[in-house]
Amino acid sequence: MGRSQVIVNNNISSTEIVLTEDGSGFENPGLPPHTPRLSDLDAGHAKSRERQVVLLLVMSIVGAIAGVVGFFLFPAGVDQAGIRLGNTVLGVGLGLSMLGIGLAAVHWAKTLMNDHEVSEERHPVVSPEETRAGAVAELEAGMADANIARRPVLKGAVLTAAALAPLPVLVPLVGGLTEEWDVNVFKRTAWGNIPEGEDGRLLATDPENRPIRAADVTNGSVFHVIPHDLGTLPGEEKFLNEKAKAIVLLVRMDPSEIKNVSEGREDWSYHGILAFSKVCTHVGCPVALYEQNTKHLLCPCHQSTFD
Ligand code: FES
Incomplete structure (x- = not known):
C-alpha cells in the first residue's frame, strides 16, 4: 500500500479509527473554503458595521468621561451616601468604558477585519531572525488588513477611546490632584x-x-x-x-x-x-x-x- 489510510468505522456501539501500519500519517485535509461575509461583499453593509463599532467606542468615551466627571462631582469622604454615589458613578463609567472598547474590538474583528483563516506550522521556541522579521511584516499586514487607514473616523474613535479609558482609574490615583487625594492627610x-486652650x-x-x-x-x-x-x-x-x-x-x-x-x-x-x-x-x-x-x-x- 503506497500511503496510510484512515478508516472511520461508525456503528451503533462505537467509533473506531484505524491507521495503517506504514506510519506515514494521513493527508492534511486543509482548511474549508472561505465564505465571504456580507460586509466583504457589500460596501454599504460594511459602512453600517463601521458605524456600529464607532458607536460602541463612543459609549466607551462617554463612560470614561462620566467616570471622571463623577469623581469630581461626588468627592469621597463627605458622607456615606456621597461615597456610595461617587463609587457607583466611577465604577459604572469605568465599566462602560472597558465594555465599549471590548465590544467594539470583537464586533470590528468579526465584521470588518480580514477573516481569511491561516494555518501556521509549529516553530522552535526561539524563532530565527528572518522569522521574527516576517512576524513584524505580518503584524504590519494585519494592521493594514484591519482597514483602519482607510477609515479615519474609526481610527479617531479608537485612539480617543483608548486614550480616555484609563482615566477613571488614573485620575483618582494621582495623589494630591484634589484635596481628597492629598496623601498627607493619612499622616x-x-x-x-487639639482645641485651643486645652491640653x-x-x-x-x-x-x-x-x-x-x-x-x-x-x-x-x-x-x-x-x-x-x-x-x-x-x-x-x-x-x-x-x-x-x-x-x-x-x-x-x-x-x-x-x-x-x-x-x-x-x-x-x-x-x-x-x-x-x-x-x-x-x-x-x-x-x-x-x-x-x-x-x-x-x-x-x-x-x-x-x-
Ligand atoms: S487586616 Fe488582615 S489581619 Fe487585619
Whole structure:
C-alpha cells in the first residue's frame, strides 16, 4: 500500500479509527473554503458595521468621561451616601468604558477585519531572525488588513477611546490632584488636632460621643472611643475619614500584666488603661475583638493577633 489510510468505522456501539501500519500519517485535509461575509461583499453593509463599532467606542468615551466627571462631582469622604454615589458613578463609567472598547474590538474583528483563516506550522521556541522579521511584516499586514487607514473616523474613535479609558482609574490615583487625594492627610489623626486652650483631646464613646472617664473603664472592660466632638474642629470636615483613622480600643488590665513595653513608652498607660489603634497593621481592617483572658487583640479579617 503506497500511503496510510484512515478508516472511520461508525456503528451503533462505537467509533473506531484505524491507521495503517506504514506510519506515514494521513493527508492534511486543509482548511474549508472561505465564505465571504456580507460586509466583504457589500460596501454599504460594511459602512453600517463601521458605524456600529464607532458607536460602541463612543459609549466607551462617554463612560470614561462620566467616570471622571463623577469623581469630581461626588468627592469621597463627605458622607456615606456621597461615597456610595461617587463609587457607583466611577465604577459604572469605568465599566462602560472597558465594555465599549471590548465590544467594539470583537464586533470590528468579526465584521470588518480580514477573516481569511491561516494555518501556521509549529516553530522552535526561539524563532530565527528572518522569522521574527516576517512576524513584524505580518503584524504590519494585519494592521493594514484591519482597514483602519482607510477609515479615519474609526481610527479617531479608537485612539480617543483608548486614550480616555484609563482615566477613571488614573485620575483618582494621582495623589494630591484634589484635596481628597492629598496623601498627607493619612499622616495625621484627629488626636493631634487639639482645641485651643486645652491640653489634649477628650475621649468619647463611639458612636454616642459621650466623654468617658478613667473610672468608667473597669478592669477587663473594652470601649471603642474616638476624639470627643470629632468632626467639629477645623480640618475634620470629612468625619468618616477622620473617624476611620482615629478609632481606638480602650482596655484596662492589672498594671502588673502589662508586659514587653517598648523603651520610652513606660508611661503610656494610665493605671492599667491602654489605648490601641483599631487600624490593623496588616491591611487596615478594624481590630474589634479583645480576648480578655489572654489579653490578645484579634483582627477578624485575616486573624492577626496582637498582644
Ligand atoms: S487586616 Fe487585619 S489581619 Fe488582615
